[in-house]
Amino acid sequence: MREIRAALWAVSAFGVAYLVAGALRLPTLVYDPVAHATRFTANPPLLSIRYYGDLLWACGAGVCAAALASRSRGSRPVSALTGAALSLVALDVAFYLSRLFARV
Amino acid sequence: MKVLFEGGARTLLILHAVVGFTAVFTVTHHAVSAFACAMRRPAQRQLKRFGWMAPASVVLQALFGLALYPTYRVRVRLADLERTAPGAVQLFDCKEHLSALALALVVAAALAGRALPSPAPAAEARSVAALSGCGATLVWAAAVIGLYVTARHPVGIP
Numbered sequence: 040m041r042e043i044r045a046a047l048w049a050v051s052a053f054g055v056a057y058l059v060a061g062a063l064r065l066p067t068l069v070y071d072p073v074a075h076a077t078r079f080t081a082n083p084p085l086l087s088i089r090y091y092g093d094l095l096w097a098c099g100a101g102v103c104a105a106a107l108a109s110r111s112r113g114s115r116p117v118s119a120l121t122g123a124a125l126s127l128v129a130l131d132v133a134f135y136l137s138r139l140f141a142r143v
Numbered sequence: 144m145k146v147l148f149e150g151g152a153r154t155l156l157i158l159h160a161v162v163g164f165t166a167v168f169t170v171t172h173h174a175v176s177a178f179a180c181a182m183r184r185p186a187q188r189q190l191k192r193f194g195w196m197a198p199a200s201v202v203l204q205a206l207f208g209l210a211l212y213p214t215y216r217v218r219v220r221l222a223d224l225e226r227t228a229p230g231a232v233q234l235f236d237c238k239e240h241l242s243a244l245a246l247a248l249v250v251a252a253a254l255a256g257r258a259l260p261s262p263a264p265a266a267e268a269r270s271v272a273a274l275s276g277c278g279a280t281l282v283w284a285a286a287v288i289g290l291y292v293t294a295r296h297p298v299g300i301p
Contacts, residue, residue: 042258046251053247072213121270135240
């Protein structure tokens with residue numbers, strides 16, 4: 040059942056990294072669709088797209104967490120890991136919905 | 144001013160829509176199979192079958208979406224929606240975050256579902272069902288928001 044634990048750790052890490060990278064405006068890869076330029080910065084120009092970079096951060100964190108979890112001999116109950124992973128996803132969803140309803 | 148993939152934006156949008164419907168249906172089937180498995184019904188074969196179809200369609204869908212994004216940003220969002228429908232812009236921002244989370248959930252649920260032994264232990268089967276059900280919910284939400292924003296101003300139309 041290592042695969043299931045690895046998948047749950049990957050979802051947890053993805054949720055944390057995606058939220059932290061976006062909400063704290065961490066330096067990330069941004070693409071400027073007008074200048075056709077890609078750069079690594081925390082303060083992108085107005086039209087730049089930081090979605091690609093945030094997604095890369097989150098995917099990287101998820102893959103690393105899955106690799107570590109599949110090698111470890113952790114014995115946490117699967118139900119606790121599932122609860123933690125889905126709570127982190129719910130936190131992300133609540134954060135982005137709160138931003139949506141605050142602006143609309 | 145030329146934007147990346149703008150020339151093929153309409154084709155990409157159609158592909159994005161077609162693969163999007165495929166993603167919605169395969170992810171829903173995976174979730175139904177995962178819930179059936181958690182309820183001790185024989186659904187291992189469906190779980191394995193949709194365990195590659197669902198993540199493949201969601202990843203392909205995400206790649207088409209990422210390719211369309213620069214054109215949306217410049218020709219739809221900046222040129223039109225920010226003035227005429229700022230609510231749609233915020234809704235689309237929310238959709239892109241939901242899609243990212245759905246991608247992680249669907250891929251994780253598929254990999255975990257393929258690893259489930261037969262008969263599946265109850266806790267593990269419930270875990271896969273929870274991951275898959277949440278992933279399917281987010282994919283449905285992203286699809287509905289995407290259709291709404293596209294109905295307002297499709298990419299590839301001035």
